[in-house]
Amino acid sequence: MLLRKLLTGTTVLCLVILVGCSRGEEAAQPQPPPARPEGKSVDSATAATIQGRVLYQDGQPRRNRIRMAADAVCVQQHQGPVYSQEVALNDNGTLRYVFVYVKGQALAGYSFPTPTEPVVLDQRGCLYTPHVIGAQTNQEIKILNSDPTTHNIHPVPQNNREWNTSMPPNANPLVRSFPREEVMIPVKCNVHPWMKTYVGVVSHPFFTVTGEEGTFEISGLPPGDYTIVAWQEKFGTVEQTVTVGASETKVVDFSFTPGGSTD
Amino acid sequence: MAELPGGQESVSARHNAGLHRFALLTAGATFLLLIAGALVTSNDAGLAVPDWPLSYGTWMPPMVGNIVYEHGHRLVATSVGLLTIALAVWLGLREPRRWVRRLGLLALAAVALQGILGGLTVLYLLPRPVSIAHASLAQLFFCLTVSLAVFTGPGWIRQTPRVTDEGTPWLGRLCELTTVALFIQLVLGAAFRHQAIGVGPHLLGALAATVLIVWTSRRARAPHLPGEMRRPALLLLLLLVAQLLLGTGAYLARLAAVDSSQPTPSFVFFTAAHLAVGALLLATSAVLTLRCHRRLLRAAEFPSVSSAIQRATP
Numbered sequence: 001m002l003l004r005k006l007l008t009g010t011t012v013l014c015l016v017i018l019v020g021c022s023r024g025e026e027a028a029q030p031q032p033p034p035a036r037p038e039g040k041s042v043d044s045a046t047a048a049t050i051q052g053r054v055l056y057q058d059g060q061p062r063r064n065r066i067r068m069a070a071d072a073v074c075v076q077q078h079q080g081p082v083y084s085q086e087v088a089l090n091d092n093g094t095l096r097y098v099f100v101y102v103k104g105q106a107l108a109g110y111s112f113p114t115p116t117e118p119v120v121l122d123q124r125g126c127l128y129t130p131h132v133i134g135a136q137t138n139q140e141i142k143i144l145n146s147d148p149t150t151h152n153i154h155p156v157p158q159n160n161r162e163w164n165t166s167m168p169p170n171a172n173p174l175v176r177s178f179p180r181e182e183v184m185i186p187v188k189c190n191v192h193p194w195m196k197t198y199v200g201v202v203s204h205p206f207f208t209v210t211g212e213e214g215t216f217e218i219s220g221l222p223p224g225d226y227t228i229v230a231w232q233e234k235f236g237t238v239e240q241t242v243t244v245g246a247s248e249t250k251v252v253d254f255s256f257t258p259g260g261s262t263d
Numbered sequence: 264m265a266e267l268p269g270g271q272e273s274v275s276a277r278h279n280a281g282l283h284r285f286a287l288l289t290a291g292a293t294f295l296l297l298i299a300g301a302l303v304t305s306n307d308a309g310l311a312v313p314d315w316p317l318s319y320g321t322w323m324p325p326m327v328g329n330i331v332y333e334h335g336h337r338l339v340a341t342s343v344g345l346l347t348i349a350l351a352v353w354l355g356l357r358e359p360r361r362w363v364r365r366l367g368l369l370a371l372a373a374v375a376l377q378g379i380l381g382g383l384t385v386l387y388l389l390p391r392p393v394s395i396a397h398a399s400l401a402q403l404f405f406c407l408t409v410s411l412a413v414f415t416g417p418g419w420i421r422q423t424p425r426v427t428d429e430g431t432p433w434l435g436r437l438c439e440l441t442t443v444a445l446f447i448q449l450v451l452g453a454a455f456r457h458q459a460i461g462v463g464p465h466l467l468g469a470l471a472a473t474v475l476i477v478w479t480s481r482r483a484r485a486p487h488l489p490g491e492m493r494r495p496a497l498l499l500l501l502l503l504v505a506q507l508l509l510g511t512g513a514y515l516a517r518l519a520a521v522d523s524s525q526p527t528p529s530f531v532f533f534t535a536a537h538l539a540v541g542a543l544l545l546a547t548s549a550v551l552t553l554r555c556h557r558r559l560l561r562a563a564e565f566p567s568v569s570s571a572i573q574r575a576t577p
């Protein structure tokens with residue numbers, strides 16, 4: 001019979017796919033991070049600094065309204081409309097939530113202790129606070145739920161292990177870390193589909209996220225040639241190279257446009 | 264023709280109105296389940312409940328945000344599972360045709376497998392092949408419940424003279440081809456929806472399905488064929504028009520939602536409706552195929568008989 005043939009065929013197909021897929025899962029399990037030989041540490045007497053601003057070039061970006069009606073608890077925590085933070089323009093024409101970091105090659109040979117202080121990511125008003133965070137590899141990320149509603153927190157990395165954990169109201173903080181470098185790891189809440197954050201994970205402490213002034217400062221760098229990368233959620237990445245001498249401070253400004261990025 | 268469903272055994276089959284109504288109920292509930300499943304994907308709610316088979320460690324989590332869709336889908340699925348168990352048991356007790364009883368068991372196995380696939384999508388964080396298999400098996404299971412409703416129906420059991428189809432290919436074959444094409448088209452749609460492929464194959468599939476449906480429908484609406492074929496043939500055409508419009512709507516809504524921070528209501532409506540009408544197309548085509556096998560003779564094989572019957576049929 002036609003139907004039966006169809007069904008049997010598909011059942012077999014499903015099972016084959018399933019077996020293939022579960023194998024894929026195993027293969028995709030990330031290996032533990034490679035053991036790094038103890039490298040030298042930075043001499044603070046000659047350490048250099050790179051600072052600058054991240055500018056937006058095109059007036060007012062269009063803001064996306066967030067509709068929270070699916071969860072009354074979320075609605076109650078806001079007065080007035082809530083807008084997406086994917087493009088957060090400061091009053092001075094700079095951008096907030098831009099992840100700025102130093103690309104690793106120039107730092108080969110150095111090793112950096114894992115910070116003991118955790119990075120805090122809060123779920124508040126059904127939004128992630130702050131909207132973008134950075135962490136060093138293996139640094140603890142402490143996730144809070146300040147909302148009287150249920151969230152689930154679900155990073156979708158390429159290089160690290162994916163997981164999905166629920167956080168009911170008053171849940172204990174969830175402490176996790178990512179062992180491998182990855183810029184950026186998207187993190188979402190599947191209960192509230194507008195909730196999205198990004199975590200930039202690098203193997204050294206030379207990273208930062210721009211705030212309300214749109215500025216950044218990366219200090220404690222050994223003198224040398226560096227590539228500085230600025231990542232913006234909507235506009236992608238911009239790179240610039242810079243050379244810093246001993247104890248030198250250099251200024252590097254970035255600018256983004258809606259079409260992508262300039263310089 | 265003896266190997267065809269109901270060919271000879273139906274003599275002993277008596278129409279059981281209660282059983283038929285129950286099969287219809289199961290098929291109707293399965294259609295609602297398909298819509299509930301479609302809403303999960305459209306709302307990106309597949310992982311709103313991280314655990315399985317329990318939801319947040321209980322049977323009834325707080326129904327907020329996307330948990331409504333994911334847990335709602337689980338509740339409807341549980342009901343359909345229970346209905347399928349009851350249907351298989353009822354068939355086992357009251358159905359004289361062995362192949363129909365077996366089909367009931369097959370439906371039960373399919374719904375169990377479907378539940379496991381659904382659980383695996385949650386536990387393995389939505390691996391594409393599992394999501395696509397879950398979406399595809401859903402369509403097959405729906406066809407299975409619809410066929411059980413057909414086989415237990417009075418129209419199937421009633422003894423009526425057969426009609427001949429003289430066309431090439433034989434209409435029964437053509438319907439089979441259309442049904443298979445529609446199923447492939449639904450799998451392509453699922454693969455596109457779960458981002459395993461681009462929209463291209465699904466568009467080509469739409470072209471092929473449209474040609475086949477128009478052809479099949481024209482053949483099956485021939486005046487000498489009985490209403491039980493002409494009606495689904497007409498329905499196929501109507502559904503096709505609706506489906507092409509919904510598909511276009513779904514695509515436009517997808518484009519419009521690219522910049523949005525969350526699935527838009529129009530995206531959810533068009534994608535879920537497109538999936539639901541796709542399921543109705545497949546089921547209608549499957550019903551037409553089954554009725555062809557039940558009521559149609561091949562002209563080439565029975566030249567004398569067929570012409571005799573044709574003369575005898577109004």
Ligand SMILES: [Cu+2]
Binds near residue numbers: 126151152190191195
């Ligand atoms: Cu949430």
